[in-house]
Amino acid sequence: MFLIVIIKILFVVGVLLTFAALLTWVERKQSAVTQDRVGANRVQILGIRALGLFHIITDALKMFIKEDYVPEKVNKFLHFIAPLFPFFSALAVFAVIPFGSPIKIGGRIVELSIARLDSGLIYLFALSSLAVLGPVIAGWASHEKYALLGGMRAAAQMISYEIALGVSIIGVIMVYNTLDISLIVEKQGELLFGFLPKWGIFVQPLAFLLFLPAIIAENKRIPFDLPEGESEIVAGYFTEYSAMRWGMFFLAEFVEVAVVAAVLTTLFFGGWQFPYLFDDGFHFFGVWHLPYWLIVIIRILTFFAKWIFGIWFLQQVRWTFPRFRYDQLMKLGWKIILPWGLINIALTAIVIMLING
Amino acid sequence: MKYNFRYGWWEKIYYPELIRGFYITSRHFFSNLWKWITGRKGAYTYQYPEEKRPISPNFRGKHYLVLKEDGTPKCVACYMCATNCPAQCIHIVAGEDPNRPEEKYPVEFTIDISRCIFCGYCVEACPKDAIRMTYDYHLADYTREALLYKKEKLLHWIETELDKDQPLIGR
Ligand code: SF4
Ligand code: SF4
Numbered sequence: 001m002f003l004i005v006i007i008k009i010l011f012v013v014g015v016l017l018t019f020a021a022l023l024t025w026v027e028r029k030q031s032a033v034t035q036d037r038v039g040a041n042r043v044q045i046l047g048i049r050a051l052g053l054f055h056i057i058t059d060a061l062k063m064f065i066k067e068d069y070v071p072e073k074v075n076k077f078l079h080f081i082a083p084l085f086p087f088f089s090a091l092a093v094f095a096v097i098p099f100g101s102p103i104k105i106g107g108r109i110v111e112l113s114i115a116r117l118d119s120g121l122i123y124l125f126a127l128s129s130l131a132v133l134g135p136v137i138a139g140w141a142s143h144e145k146y147a148l149l150g151g152m153r154a155a156a157q158m159i160s161y162e163i164a165l166g167v168s169i170i171g172v173i174m175v176y177n178t179l180d181i182s183l184i185v186e187k188q189g190e191l192l193f194g195f196l197p198k199w200g201i202f203v204q205p206l207a208f209l210l211f212l213p214a215i216i217a218e219n220k221r222i223p224f225d226l227p228e229g230e231s232e233i234v235a236g237y238f239t240e241y242s243a244m245r246w247g248m249f250f251l252a253e254f255v256e257v258a259v260v261a262a263v264l265t266t267l268f269f270g271g272w273q274f275p276y277l278f279d280d281g282f283h284f285f286g287v288w289h290l291p292y293w294l295i296v297i298i299r300i301l302t303f304f305a306k307w308i309f310g311i312w313f314l315q316q317v318r319w320t321f322p323r324f325r326y327d328q329l330m331k332l333g334w335k336i337i338l339p340w341g342l343i344n345i346a347l348t349a350i351v352i353m354l355i356n357g
Numbered sequence: 358m359k360y361n362f363r364y365g366w367w368e369k370i371y372y373p374e375l376i377r378g379f380y381i382t383s384r385h386f387f388s389n390l391w392k393w394i395t396g397r398k399g400a401y402t403y404q405y406p407e408e409k410r411p412i413s414p415n416f417r418g419k420h421y422l423v424l425k426e427d428g429t430p431k432c433v434a435c436y437m438c439a440t441n442c443p444a445q446c447i448h449i450v451a452g453e454d455p456n457r458p459e460e461k462y463p464v465e466f467t468i469d470i471s472r473c474i475f476c477g478y479c480v481e482a483c484p485k486d487a488i489r490m491t492y493d494y495h496l497a498d499y500t501r502e503a504l505l506y507k508k509e510k511l512l513h514w515i516e517t518e519l520d521k522d523q524p525l526i527g528r
Contacts, residue, residue, distance in 0.1 A: 034386040038402040209372065320382040321375065
C-alpha cells in the first residue's frame, strides 16, 4: 500500500513539474501564434531547433547560473521561505484530484488519486488559500515599498476571491451532495434526462461562470495579475527576488495553472468521465461492452485531454484580456460574484426541493 | 474613438463581450496553428538573418562613389554634397592633380555613416552623378571608426560587400 502511494506521488509530481516546464514554452509559443508571431526559437542543439523547446533548458540554466542577489535589509529567513508556499500548496492541492477511475491490482482496489478524502473539497480550498502566504510574506520580508504594495494587493485580492470562490462552489456541493472529490467525479458520470452527462457545467452553469473568474483571480494571472502589475509597481511582491528564488515563484505560477485546469476539469467537466462510458462499456443506443482495463485507459486519457484543454483555455484567457483596475477587481469580487453566488445557492436549493418533492 | 461610450446592459454583463474577444484570439490561434501544421508560415515575422524582407530597389541605403573608366573617382570635390548634407556628415579634403589641372579631386572623402540620415540630398546635389546610394542597409559594425566610411571604402566596397541575396520588390 505504501509503495503504491509513493508511486502515485512520484507520478503526479513528475507530471505536474513536466507540465510546468512545458508551460514556459507553451506560454511563449501560444502567445506568439495568437499574435501572428513566431515566438522564441533561437536555441539550437546540433542545428536542431525543435520549435524552441530547448529554451526550457536554457531558461533553467540561466536561472541557476544568475547571481542570487539578496538585498541587505531583507529578513533573510522569511525571504527564503516565501517562494516555497505557493509551490508547496499548488503541489499539495493535486493530492485529492482523481485522474482515473479506481483499478484493481491483486484483489485490492487502488484509487487513481493520491488521497481520497471525505472532505476533499475543503482540503482543496484550505491548501489553495495557503498560497497567499507566499506573496504576503515575500512582500513583507523584502523591505521595499513596491514589494509591500504587491503583497498587500495579493492579500486583499486573494482573500476577497477566496470567499467568492467558496460561495460559488456551494451549489456544486449541494447538487452532488458530497465533499469527496472522487465521489463528485463518479456522480458526474450519470446522465441527465437520459442523454446529457451530469457534468458540473450542465447542472451548475451559473456556478461555473462565477467560479472561473474567481479561480483565475486566485491564481493571480492576467486579467487579475494586480499583485505583479509591472506597469505600476515594478514586479510587485517578487521585485526583490532574483535567480532561482524568482524561478520558484515563476514555476509555482505554472504549476498553479496546471492545478487550476485540473480543478476546473474535475468539478465542472466530469473529471475522468468519458460521456456515455460506464464501468461495463458504452451505453449509446444499446450497450457496447469493453474490457475494464481499456475503459480505465480511456478514462485516464480523457482526463489528460480535458486537462490539457483546460490549460490551453487558461493560457488563451491570459493572452486575451487586459488587466482589471484595482477597484474594478474588488467590485467584481464583492459586488458581482459574491451576490450572484448567493443567488445561485438559493436557486439550487429551490430546484433541489422541487425535484425531491 | 468614441469617448462618450456608454456601456449598455450587453456590455455590463461582461460575458458576451468576453466571449467575443476570446473568439477573436482563438480564431487567430487556430488559423495560424493550422498554417504552421500544413507547412505554411503562420506569422508576419521575417526571421531576419536567414530571411530578408523584400525592399524597394529605390531604397536609400549605403552610399558609394562612382568610378570613371580609368578607375579614378568621378567626384570633383565641389563640396555641393557636403554643403547640402543636413546631418553634416560628409567631410571632403580637395586636392589638385598636376596632370589634370582642369579639375580638383578628393584627397579625402569621408562619410560618417553613423550620423547620416539617409535623406539622399547628397545624391540629388551632385553635379557629376559621382555619389549614389544602394539598397544595402547592413550598417552594423564593432567600432565607431569602422563607421567612418573613407574614400577607399566608398569607392570599392560595392564590388565585394554588396548583399546580392537581398530580395527586391519587382525584381
Ligand atoms: S544621405 Fe543625407 S545625411 Fe546622408 S550623407 Fe547624404 S546628404 Fe548627408
Ligand atoms: S557633390 Fe558630387 S562631385 Fe561634388 S563633392 Fe560631392 S560627390 Fe563630389
